[in-house]
Each structure stands twice: as structure tokens, then as C-alpha cells.
Amino acid sequence: MTITQAEENYLKAIFKISEKSDKPALTNAISAVMQTTAASVTDMLKRLAEKDLISYEKYKGVQLTEEGNRLATALIRKHRLWEVFLTEKLGFAWDEVHELAEQLEHVQGNDLVGRLDAFLGHPKFDPHGDPIPDADGRWAYRKQSPLATLQAGDHGVVTGVEDHSSAFLQYLDQLGLGLGAGIELIERFPYDQSVRIRTSDNREMVLSEKVSQNLYIKTG
Amino acid sequence: MTITQAEENYLKAIFKISEKSDKPALTNAISAVMQTTAASVTDMLKRLAEKDLISYEKYKGVQLTEEGNRLATALIRKHRLWEVFLTEKLGFAWDEVHELAEQLEHVQGNDLVGRLDAFLGHPKFDPHGDPIPDADGRWAYRKQSPLATLQAGDHGVVTGVEDHSSAFLQYLDQLGLGLGAGIELIERFPYDQSVRIRTSDNREMVLSEKVSQNLYIKTG
DNA sequence: AAATATTTTTAGGTTTGTCTAAAAATATTT
DNA sequence: AAATATTTTTAGACAAACCTAAAAATATTT
Helix, strand or coil: CCCCHHHHHHHHHHHHHHHHCCCCECHHHHHHHHCCCHHHHHHHHHHHHHCCCEEEECCCEEEECHHHHHHHHHHHHHHHHHHHHHHHHCCCCCCCCHHHHHHHCCCCCCCHHHHHHHHCCCCCECCCCCECCCCCCCCCCCCCEEHHHCCCCCEEEEEEECCCCHHHHHHHHHHCCCCCCEEEEEEEECCCCEEEEEECCCCEEEECHHHHHHEEEEEC | CCCCHHHHHHHHHHHHHHHHCCCCECHHHHHHHHCCCHHHHHHHHHHHHHCCCEEEECCCEEEECHHHHHHHHHHHHHHHHHHHHHHHHCCCCCCCCHHHHHHHCCCCCCCHHHHHHHHCCCCCECCCCCECCCCCCCCCCCCCEEHHHCCCCCEEEEEEECCCCHHHHHHHHHHCCCCCCEEEEEEEECCCCEEEEEECCCCEEEECHHHHHHEEEEEC
């Protein structure tokens, strides 16, 4: 059974929606992620159900089957490994790699993924701090919390982002708050929930609530 | 104007046919390379002519326009750079890389090719000894001749292959005649044009006329 | 519960890239 | 040059992946 690139992209979209909630992924949610119409989604859901990659009940949304989940996980693994390659080996910035990885993840054959993984030294996280599942689909877990949930006096290290947009990533670069940056929360202003932090290189800055919600910190 | 992957593959096929002869590439020749029917080729030729990538006269075959040639050259550049990556960095054998590079060559965006090229150290030849055009489409030239044209007593180094099939490449591996292998032609047997050679590590062997026609040597 | 709004599906159409079968053009043989 | 063979094109279909517009189902208001 062959799986097309379009089908792979839908599987990934369904996976991402399902991560956030246990409820079935709805047509409209999928169409939003895929940037298509609801009608196109319904079309594709029928195909995916036919291939037993999702379980689909009309008007009730969909869930990945075991096989669908396996495929989606493999895709995310490929995507994130290529992102590591693009940043670590080719020198791309973390806000430039998504589009390219989106294409590279569909390349298949032989033991490409395994060899790439080995070449990169079996990385556990991608350039945005997202975990890379291993060959058996197991995810590395790392305790991290949004900066927004820390208390004054807490110390930690930037380990990930919620928002993956170029705008946000470039802003973080500008602030010197890439992955691995050390920070301490000095105070939170009740008025707008903005926070004052100190970086490990002793700079102080104020971050909006929006930034603090999209920035993950490993404390301790 | 967008160019699809299928269109790109046809351009490459036409380029390869045009390399061998100055005459226009014929429908049947293209269908043979592309493994499709003549009808499908005619269909595609119309599309490519519409986009000014080829000049097409009914029943007379096609030729690449300047733009078509530029695109085909860029594709071959990408293909061969990825082949270098796959062998040099990921450790694939020279007979395993074609299919993968066939997919990777269609990935586009940003300065991927340029960065890949730099990462690989601006290689001039791919793992099969084929030249890699530079960013401006210029080809490295290297004087080489089929082993079949050498004279007894001639010395040289294996620099390329005419036949790119797995079967041939693996046979060469088995004989220890990869790129860079040094050889001397001892004698040619008039009966079947087979040749006896000595390798630089002092092994003697007899190669069929077929092998000698498909193996390129740089003499001197 | 009826009316209204929203979501999802169906129906029918388009483009890309393929196919087979038949027709037209070109090339080769006698 | 006529007959035959080969090559190429046209005509008509098909699947994948999308679309719009209308219908059906579900959810929310009143």
C-alpha cells in the first residue's frame, strides 16, 4: 500500500491536533492546519479511513489508528532530524528550517533516516527544543514549563518554544534568548503579567505575557 | 511560474538525451527514459512548450530552450551534490544513492544547494565520476577514455563509468575497481576484445569488452 | 421545542499526470 | 511509387487532490 505525500501531511496534522486533546480531531480543525477547505478534508478522511490509517465516524471527527500513529511519528522523526541537519551541518537559523524539512521529511528509501540519525549523533531534541522520537517511536521526555508559570526567584534554562513562527524565533534571537540561555525570574507585574528577568550574562529585560507563555524553561 | 516535479524530471530526461546527440530528442526516446507511454510524453511536451522550457515541433522532437537548459543543469547539480552527501557523509555505497538523490533533487528553497555545496567542500565530481556543474552551470571537464580505447602498456586511473547500473557498480566493487583505482593495460585479446590488466596493488585480471567499454580511465 | 447558526458532507467540477485505443504523420521496404 | 511498418498525436478515461455551492447533520440560542 502506497501513501502519498498529501496523505502523510494529513496524518501529521491529525497527530498534532490529537496531541492537544483526547477528543477526536474535527474536520474544521484539520482544514485550519492544512490550509484547505472542509470539503477537501472530508475527501481525504475517506481515503485515510479506507487505508485504515484513521478511524472515522461521520460528523464525529477522526482518530489515528495504531498504524496511522506509527506513520505520523516516523514523519515527525524525519522532519526533526532534517531540521537538526539543516541547522547543525548547513548553518541555517532555527527560523529557516521548517519549510525545507517539510519537503525533506517525505524522502524515503533504504535506511536514510537511520543513517541520518547516526550522522547527527542521535539527537534527542530538534533546534526548537521539540523531542525527536527514536526509531521505535519512543519520545524523550523533559520537564519544562512556560516562563509564565514560574515564580519570582526561579532559575532555569530556555529549552523550547510553543510558538514556532519566524517572528517569535527572530525576536528571541534579538533578545539573546535562544535554546540554552540561562535566566532568572526577578518579578512579575500584576498589571499585565509581564515579567522582568535576568540572563546568565547579567542583562535585565522585561518580557510580555505573550512571550512568557510561549517560552519553555527547565527550572533548577 | 511553477514547475512541477514531473516537469523537472522530463527536462532532465530531455537534457540527458540531448547530451548524446545534437538532433532533437524524440518522443519515443523520452518515453523510454521516463518509463511512460508516448502519449503521456506528447501531453507533457505540450505543457513544457507552453512554459517555454522546450521548443517543440510536432513529429520533429524537442530541444531545451535556454531556460529549460538552465533548469535541467541546476537539477543535475542538485542530484549529484546529494549523491556526494549520501556517500561521503552518510556512508551509502555508490550503487545505492541514485533513487534517494532522485527525490532529494526536487527539494527547493532558500540557499539549500549553495550551503550543501559548501558543506561538501565544493566537489567537482559525484561518486560515479560524473561532473557537478557549478552555481553558474559551468561543467568541469576532465579528459578520460573508455578502457576499451587504451593501448597495451597504457597506465591510468579509474575516473568514471558509462553504465550506472547497480549490477555493474557492484561488480566493480567486487573487482576492487572503484574510482581512483590505478590500472595498467597489459594486453587485449583480439578474439573477443577482452583485456588483461594489472592493478596498482599488483593483481592481474581479465575484463570483458563490455566492462572495458563502460569503464573510464584517465591515462598518464 | 423551535428557530437559528455552525459544522460537515455531498455533488459536481478542475488540473495534473497518467493510461489505452484509434487516427494521422513519417519512415522504410519492396 | 505503392505498400507496409513505425512513430507520434489525438481522443477519451481515470485517480489524486483540490475547489465552490448546496444539502444535511449537529449545536446553540431564544
